[in-house]
Amino acid sequence: MSRKALIAANWKMYKTPAEAKAFIDAFLPLVAGHTRDEIALFPSVTSLATVVTAVAGSNVIAGLQNMHFAEEGAYTGETSAAMLKAVGATHTLIGHSERRQYFNETDEVVNKKLHTALKHGIIPVLCIGEHLADREAGHTSAVLCTQLRGAFAGIAAEAAAPIVIAYEPVWAIGTGKTATPAMAVEAHQIVRAEITELLGSNVADAIRILYGGSVKPENACELLCEAEIDGALVGGASLKPDSFSAIVKY
Numbered sequence: 001m002s003r004k005a006l007i008a009a010n011w012k013m014y015k016t017p018a019e020a021k022a023f024i025d026a027f028l029p030l031v032a033g034h035t036r037d038e039i040a041l042f043p044s045v046t047s048l049a050t051v052v053t054a055v056a057g058s059n060v061i062a063g064l065q066n067m068h069f070a071e072e073g074a075y076t077g078e079t080s081a082a083m084l085k086a087v088g089a090t091h092t093l094i095g096h097s098e099r100r101q102y103f104n105e106t107d108e109v110v111n112k113k114l115h116t117a118l119k120h121g122i123i124p125v126l127c128i129g130e131h132l133a134d135r136e137a138g139h140t141s142a143v144l145c146t147q148l149r150g151a152f153a154g155i156a157a158e159a160a161a162p163i164v165i166a167y168e169p170v171w172a173i174g175t176g177k178t179a180t181p182a183m184a185v186e187a188h189q190i191v192r193a194e195i196t197e198l199l200g201s202n203v204a205d206a207i208r209i210l211y212g213g214s215v216k217p218e219n220a221c222e223l224l225c226e227a228e229i230d231g232a233l234v235g236g237a238s239l240k241p242d243s244f245s246a247i248v249k250y
Helices: 017-031 045-055 081-087 097-102 107-119 132-136 140-151 181-199 201-206 217-224 241-248
Strands: 006-010 038-042 060-064 091-094 123-128 164-167 208-211 231-234
Touching: 006 208, 006 241, 017 045, 017 060, 017 241, 038 091, 045 060, 045 081, 081 107, 091 107, 107 123, 107 140, 123 140, 132 140, 140 181, 164 181, 181 201, 181 208, 181 217, 217 231, 217 241, 231 241
Parallel strands: 006 038, 006 231, 038 060, 060 091, 091 123, 123 164, 164 208, 208 231
Antiparallel strands: none
């Protein structure tokens, strides 16, 4: 089955609104007319409205790095699905390893966020991945399957179509270390097999699985040219228009 790749930029805690606007002004001409892949930017919440406005009418879409599972309430510092949609964003990251590690997000919390995103028509990019100790102990498959079973609890097959999965080995995020294409493909196959078990082969064949973890222009092609890899979630290399556009145009 042909799956359209998604190349996404996770800007993390970088870029003021002015810096985000300057990036987009330089970036859009570099990817004008690019239709092979979907392109998404995930800025911080303070730059989201600026990014949504700046990419309007282009081939680039905008999302947020995090979203709370509650409709509203006393959750200081959080952003609801309704707030995200009101600004015009269409996507959200869910369960990034930094959210799990630094903000104690559990598989249960990730599951609640996934349900909320789907309820509100927001496309969720679900992040999963193992730590170095897990890989060295041979537990990669167990970790990924546990995360997937927790995230997809109560999600019906007919509701799962919008979901994107991003496999990000934690040991490769921001470290300069990158999974080899063979390692990434093996992990993606584990993920697709588990989705088959959970939701059936039709969902598993159609769902997009991105790779993330020190993706840069120099290694983008060897990773993204693998049929099992349906795009990339890019961190540091997405902060400059020239390097991110080079990845998009691999």
